[in-house]
Amino acid sequence: MVSSAFPTIDTPHGAVPGDAAAWNRQRRSQMPSHRYRDVYSRVQVPLTVRAWPDARLTTAPLWVPVDLRDGNQALAEPMDPARKRRFFELMVAMGYKEIEVGYPSASQTDYDFVRLIAEGELAPDDVTIVVFTPARRDLIQRTVDSIRGIRNQVVIHMYTATAPTWRDLVLGHDRAELTELILAGARDVLEFAGGLPNVRFEFSPEVFNLTEPDYALEVCDAVTRLWDATRERPVILNLPATVEVATPNVYADQIEYMHRNLARRDAVILSVHPHNDRGTGIACAELAVLAGAQRVEGCIFGNGERTGNVDLATLALNLHAQGVDPMIDFSDIDEIRRTVEHANRLELHPRHPYVGDLVHTAFSGTHQDAIKKGFAEHRARALAEGKPERELEWRVPYLPVDPADLGRGYEAIIRVNSQSGKGGIAYLLETEYGIELPRRFQIDFARHMQKHTDSSGAEVTAAELLRIFEDAYLTPPAPRRVPELTAFDSSDKGTAITLRTADGREHTSDHDGVGPAEALTEALARVGIRIEVLGLHQTSVGTGNDSDAITLIEYRGDSVTGWAAGRDRSVLTATLSAIVSAAETVAAASAAAVGGSVTADEAGERESDSDSSPVRAA
Ligand SMILES: CC(=O)SCCNC(=O)CCNC(=O)[C@H](O)C(C)(C)COP(=O)(O)OP(=O)(O)OC[C@H]1O[C@@H](n2cnc3c(N)ncnc32)[C@H](O)[C@@H]1OP(=O)(O)O
Ligand SMILES: CC(C)C(=O)C(=O)O
Numbered sequence: 113m114v115s116s117a118f119p120t121i122d123t124p125h126g127a128v129p130g131d132a133a134a135w136n137r138q139r140r141s142q143m144p145s146h147r148y149r150d151v152y153s154r155v156q157v158p159l160t161v162r163a164w165p166d167a168r169l170t171t172a173p174l175w176v177p178v179d180l181r182d183g184n185q186a187l188a189e190p191m192d193p194a195r196k197r198r199f200f201e202l203m204v205a206m207g208y209k210e211i212e213v214g215y216p217s218a219s220q221t222d223y224d225f226v227r228l229i230a231e232g233e234l235a236p237d238d239v240t241i242v243v244f245t246p247a248r249r250d251l252i253q254r255t256v257d258s259i260r261g262i263r264n265q266v267v268i269h270m271y272t273a274t275a276p277t278w279r280d281l282v283l284g285h286d287r288a289e290l291t292e293l294i295l296a297g298a299r300d301v302l303e304f305a306g307g308l309p310n311v312r313f314e315f316s317p318e319v320f321n322l323t324e325p326d327y328a329l330e331v332c333d334a335v336t337r338l339w340d341a342t343r344e345r346p347v348i349l350n351l352p353a354t355v356e357v358a359t360p361n362v363y364a365d366q367i368e369y370m371h372r373n374l375a376r377r378d379a380v381i382l383s384v385h386p387h388n389d390r391g392t393g394i395a396c397a398e399l400a401v402l403a404g405a406q407r408v409e410g411c412i413f414g415n416g417e418r419t420g421n422v423d424l425a426t427l428a429l430n431l432h433a434q435g436v437d438p439m440i441d442f443s444d445i446d447e448i449r450r451t452v453e454h455a456n457r458l459e460l461h462p463r464h465p466y467v468g469d470l471v472h473t474a475f476s477g478t479h480q481d482a483i484k485k486g487f488a489e490h491r492a493r494a495l496a497e498g499k500p501e502r503e504l505e506w507r508v509p510y511l512p513v514d515p516a517d518l519g520r521g522y523e524a525i526i527r528v529n530s531q532s533g534k535g536g537i538a539y540l541l542e543t544e545y546g547i548e549l550p551r552r553f554q555i556d557f558a559r560h561m562q563k564h565t566d567s568s569g570a571e572v573t574a575a576e577l578l579r580i581f582e583d584a585y586l587t588p589p590a591p592r593r594v595p596e597l598t599a600f601d602s603s604d605k606g607t608a609i610t611l612r613t614a615d616g617r618e619h620t621s622d623h624d625g626v627g628p629a630e631a632l633t634e635a636l637a638r639v640g641i642r643i644e645v646l647g648l649h650q651t652s653v654g655t656g657n658d659s660d661a662i663t664l665i666e667y668r669g670d671s672v673t674g675w676a677a678g679r680d681r682s683v684l685t686a687t688l689s690a691i692v693s694a695a696e697t698v699a700a701a702s703a704a705a706v707g708g709s710v711t712a713d714e715a716g717e718r719e720s721d722s723d724s725s726p727v728r729a730a
Contacts, residue, residue: 157325157365159372164364164403172431172439174381174407177203177424178212180225181244182385183415183456185215191455196225197234199455202448203412204239207440211235212242212269212409216258217251223258230262240265242314247272247297256304259311266311267348270297274331275319287327294331298338313339314348316385321353321362325369333375341379349374350409352385353396355418360392364399371404383407386422388414393422398430412448413467415456426465433513442466445518472515473524475571477533480526482509484539487522528572530565534558537577544574546659547581548651553664556675560584578653585664585677586693593699594692595619595639597632602684607631611639628684629665632691641695644668648690650683663687669698 121130179199184190191199196214203211213229214222226243229235241264245255252270259266272283272294279285285293298315305311315335317328332349341347351370353363367384374380384405386396397408410416414423425448428438442448449467453459462469474480486508494501506514515522522543526536534554541547549557564580565572572580588594598618599610606624609631613619621638623631633643647666652659661683666675674697678689 155322155324155366157362157369159365159369162365162368162403164368164399167402169398169401169431169434169436172428172436173401173405174210174383175208175424175428175440176210176212176242176383176407176409177208177412178242178385178409178421179203179411179415179452179455181212181214181222181242182409182417182421183411184222185218186415186417186420187456187458189457190219190221193221193225193228195455196221197228198451200225200229200234202451204236206442206448209238210240210242210267212244215244217245217254223254226258226262229264230259235264237264240267242267242269244269244271245301246270247294247300249297249300252297252300253304256301259305259308262310264310266308267314268301268305268311269314269316269348269350270301271316271318272297273318273354274328275322276324277322278319291331291334295334295338298335302339312345312347314350314383315339316350316352318352319354320351321366322355322357325366328366329370329373332370336374336376336380341376343379346379346381347376348381348383348407350383350385350407351405352409353387353393354385356387356389356393356396358390360395360399363396364403367400367405368403381407383409385409387416388419388422391419393420394426394430397422397427413452413460413464415452415458423465425467429466429513429518432517443517443519446520466513466518469524472511472520473527474510474536475527475529476531477536479510480536480539481533482535483511483525484535485509486511487539528561528565528577530562530569532561532565537561540574540577541581545578545653546651546655547578547653547662550647550649550664552647552666553649553675557581557584581677582679585675586679586689588693588696589700592696593703594636594641594695597688597692600628600632600688602628602631609635611635613639629687629691632688636691636695641699642670643691643695643698645691645694646673648687650686653679661686663690665690665694667691667694667698669694670702672698672701 120127180191180196200211200213214225216223216226226241229241235241241262243255243259243266245252245268247270255268272290274290279287279290283290301313315332317323317331320328336347336349339347351367363386371382382405384397384400386393386400393414397410401408408422408424408427410422410424410427411420412424414420414426425442428440429442431438445467449460460467463471465471474483490501490504490508494504497504502516511525515525526539528536528540534557537558538549538554541549560580561572595611595613597609598612599608601608606622607628608620608622610618610620619639621635623634626634629645629648633645636643645665645667649664651662651664653662654660660679660681663678663683663686664675667673674694676690676694676697678686678693680686680689
């Protein structure tokens with residue numbers, strides 16, 4: 113219940129409590145939003161019952177990349193022939209079967225590229241070539257000239273804007289006059305290309321999304337009648353959201369309206385062509401397919417006029433990520449990206465869906481922890497089910513798809529900065545160096561890391577992580593206080609240990625019935641350094657002949673608890689080093705403590721010279 117004494121803020125679903133300042137701000141901002149109510153208002157769609165909200169995407173639509181036409185016309189520097197060719201070959205290799213290759217009447221480069229296809233071996237037989245033209249006789253003729261002799265299936269794609277603002281301001285025609293202009297163009301297309309058996313036709317009422325639905329329907333039906341659309345020679349009706357102006361549900365309604373009401377529906381391939389002005393081009397395309405669209409035009413990674421055409425890569429990989437085969441090969445997404453960036457001379461954003469440099473990377477601790485656990489579960493399930501990891505159902509949290517599906521490795525998945533936690537740190541050391549850290553050690557190490565990242569503010573690479581690990585655990589504090597271990601002889605009968613104290617005296621002791629770690633702690637106790645090893649963990653760094661053993665110990669001294677590590681080719685020496693390193697911290701803490709327990713961190717700075725190891729004999 114909202115108290116009447118308390119200010120409220122209006123929301124789309126009623127008033128909610130809010131503070132007075134927010135309330136005042138909300139009454140009026142400086143934005144002149146009222147200017148946009150009429151010009152770009154959405155059209156009214158006469159649809160009362162809609163099926164699209166309950167529909168599901170179960171198969172890929174027909175994809176038509178228009179990078180070489182719509183994408184190209186949006187570039188500051190349109191593609192040169194070499195770039196066009198490389199891009200075209202990429203699209204063919206990825207599996208696209210229908211490709212809009214240009215606007216042959218617009219430029220010699222576009223014309224020549226179509227001729228190159230017509231005269232050469234560039235396009236495999238099963239690839240349909242689409243050429244684009246306005247409804248102008250001279251330009252239609254030139255377009256048809258460009259495709260002479262081509263062996264491939266061809267689509268001649270004719271367009272004219274049909275929305276009121278375009279009719280009034282750009283073309284200067286009312287509805288009837290514009291219909292006549294369009295039909296004249298359609299007749300020209302028929303006259304020049306109707307007799308070519310490998311040619312089909314496409315019509316786009318440009319700015320369909322701002323065209324009155326009844327007029328869009330009238331024009332489209334008139335065109336399919338004139339072109340005599342049949343199941344054998346279907347006509348493509350492409351309904352563009354040329355400038356995206358409304359929420360995606362409105363576009364879905366518009367498409368469903370056309371889908372239900374078009375004449376010759378079974379002789380029409382219903383196509384959509386969303387742009388991305390509101391940032392919802394993807395949603396428009398997906399909902400349009402739910403609403404009846406069978407074909408989608410767009411650009412790979414979404415180049416195109418203003419904010420771009422709909423991004424075909426994201427659309428396809430969205431399908432992939434929900435278990436539907438996109439029918440296009442994205443298994444080397446970085447190579448695709450390199451070619452697209454080269455052709456367009458535009459870089460992709462690091463957070464671009466599926467392909468950006470950072471889209472498979474987690475910096476934040478809880479995400480890293482979840483990913484690490486997800487990977488561990490994935491590997492364990494692969495072993496348990498005896499299946500290759502690449503074939504298992506994917507359940508790793510925060511990664512909607514397995515980066516390996518896109519040809520990416522796992523190196524970039526976890527990166528460490530001040531937002532990271534123990535999980536990410538452990539993951540990086542394990543994947544880069546093979547060092548496996550026990551959970552309690554991870555917690556301790558994460559504190560060291562946090563100090564480092566808080567003060568530097570920067571990202572930490574795996575190599576820096578290893579150095580911080582070495583400084584924190586492998587390098588004993590200075591000055592040295594623990595007697596030097598000069599002899600360590602272990603046999604079935606027992607262990608003899610010699611320690612040399614600072615005054616040069618040697619202390620030899622025998623230890624029967626205990627392991628090497630316990631023997632050393634006993635020997636240290638005899639020279640006054642009491643240390644208890646609470647836990648001992650073995651791991652290694654590196655692989656094969658280049659690997660070193662690492663021993664991690666959790667210890668308790670008189671006034672200090674903590675972790676220490678030792679590293680050596682031999683497991684025994686690594687273990688003894690870890691104990692001596694712990695003993696150094698205990699001795700330093702005893703020297704420093706005035707009472708109470710201190711942690712290893714508080715016991716003193718560690719020197720960075722790793723040659724200072726006091727273990728000599730083992
Ligand atoms: C939404 C889209 O992506 S549409 C595609 C847009 N792409 C491009 O424009 C790139 C290629 N375009 C070009 O190279 C040139 O604009 C050309 C060759 C097509 C035409 O050039 P020009 O003859 O110099 O005309 P210009 O571009 O200045 O103006 C367009 C004219 O065509 C008319 N027009 C525009 N679209 C169409 C159309 N689809 N059908 C018929 N006429 C049209 C305009 O009303 C204007 O007529 P006007 O001169 O009588 O006022
Ligand atoms: C004319 C069509 C296909 C177009 O490019 C657009 O509307 O953006």
